[in-house]
Amino acid sequence: MNIIEVTNLHKRYGPTTAVEDVSFTVEAGEIFGILGPNGAGKTTTVECLTGLRAPDRGTVSVLGLDPRRDRDELRQRVGVQLQESRLPDRQTVGEAMDLYRSFYRRPADGGRLLEMLGLTDKRKAQYRTLSGGQKQRLAIALALVGSPEVAVLDELTTGLDPQARRETWDLVEHVRDQGVTVVLVTHVMDEAERLCDRLALIDGGRVTALDTPAGLVERVGAQHRLRFRPAEAVDDRLLTDLPEVSAVQHQGAQLVVTGTGNLVQAVTSVLAQHHVVAHDLRVEQASLDDAFLTLTDRRIP
Numbered sequence: 125m126n127i128i129e130v131t132n133l134h135k136r137y138g139p140t141t142a143v144e145d146v147s148f149t150v151e152a153g154e155i156f157g158i159l160g161p162n163g164a165g166k167t168t169t170v171e172c173l174t175g176l177r178a179p180d181r182g183t184v185s186v187l188g189l190d191p192r193r194d195r196d197e198l199r200q201r202v203g204v205q206l207q208e209s210r211l212p213d214r215q216t217v218g219e220a221m222d223l224y225r226s227f228y229r230r231p232a233d234g235g236r237l238l239e240m241l242g243l244t245d246k247r248k249a250q251y252r253t254l255s256g257g258q259k260q261r262l263a264i265a266l267a268l269v270g271s272p273e274v275a276v277l278d279e280l281t282t283g284l285d286p287q288a289r290r291e292t293w294d295l296v297e298h299v300r301d302q303g304v305t306v307v308l309v310t311h312v313m314d315e316a317e318r319l320c321d322r323l324a325l326i327d328g329g330r331v332t333a334l335d336t337p338a339g340l341v342e343r344v345g346a347q348h349r350l351r352f353r354p355a356e357a358v359d360d361r362l363l364t365d366l367p368e369v370s371a372v373q374h375q376g377a378q379l380v381v382t383g384t385g386n387l388v389q390a391v392t393s394v395l396a397q398h399h400v401v402a403h404d405l406r407v408e409q410a411s412l413d414d415a416f417l418t419l420t421d422r423r424i425p
């Protein structure tokens with residue numbers, strides 16, 4: 125079932141075209157990423173989803189409702205964490221939680237939410253004393269406090285240290301596992317790769333690709349590299365004959381095999397057939413980073 129349907133969305137700010145003909149659907153229970161460079165039109169798209177902006181053209185449907193016309197209803201059912209959400213400096217975590225709970229018909233258990241976000245011992249702490257990671261987790265808690273069916277998270281981990289980022293990612297997966305459909309706006313590739321079931325890559329106000337992270341990588345024909353030290357000499361042709369392999373290089377005692385598709389399996393099974401042991405085998409995956417750069421450089425129609 126489609127939870128969100130965006131069809132031919134257009135939005136201009138004066139002379140600037142922010143969003144130009146964006147369409148995508150988000151299915152129930154998925155983590156859907158909106159990925160793109162700065163100024164691509166991500167935030168504008170999300171603001172149209174949440175009813176904060178009216179599209180110039182096109183239609184948006186969220187849970188079968190119109191974000192502008194049915195804004196009050198959707199506010200109850202869609203949790204939003206927008207960029208740079210800020211609370212009053214002296215408000216405590218507990219006060220913020222109680223206030224936000226009062227906005228909703230079906231508020232979540234505030235204590236459990238704080239516990240899930242590792243903020244229980246910060247209940248009495250004022251907002252200004254929280255670390256960046258704690259503020260971010262609080263913003264997520266407040267986006268979830270209405271027990272939403274859909275959570276929209278914008279620039280989730282900006283400014284967080286690696287540990288806090290990983291914890292936040294675990295949390296988003298946990299939220300999805302509870303049945304919440306998640307829309308994640310990001311320009312961070314590893315985040316999209318780790319979390320998203322599918323991604324819309326937006327560049328210059330247009331969707332340039334829509335696929336799974338692996339599909340995007342595959343689409344640009346990104347190459348994997350396999351590196352190992354064979355226990356005995358290997359005839360290169362054993363490897364170059366494989367359709368997956370595009371190149372074999374010798375680097376000292378190491379062999380570096382480059383290729384696409386199911387490269388690892390193809391190479392390891394041919395080695396096994398010839399009883400060649402591969403020492404120190406390492407796989408260097410093509411990343412979504414490579415795909416992103418390629419897809420935002422040379423547009424795919």
Ligand SMILES: Nc1ncnc2c1ncn2[C@@H]1O[C@H](COP(=O)(O)OP(=O)(O)OP(=O)(O)O)[C@@H](O)[C@H]1O
Nearest residue numbers: 137140142160161162163164165166167168169311
């Ligand atoms: N309120 C506004 N008034 C005028 N122009 C705007 C406004 N908001 C956004 N823009 C412009 O519209 C374009 C798309 O901006 P948007 O914020 O949607 O992109 P974004 O992908 O979210 O970028 P970022 O990753 O930097 O947040 C940009 O050129 C931006 O300068």
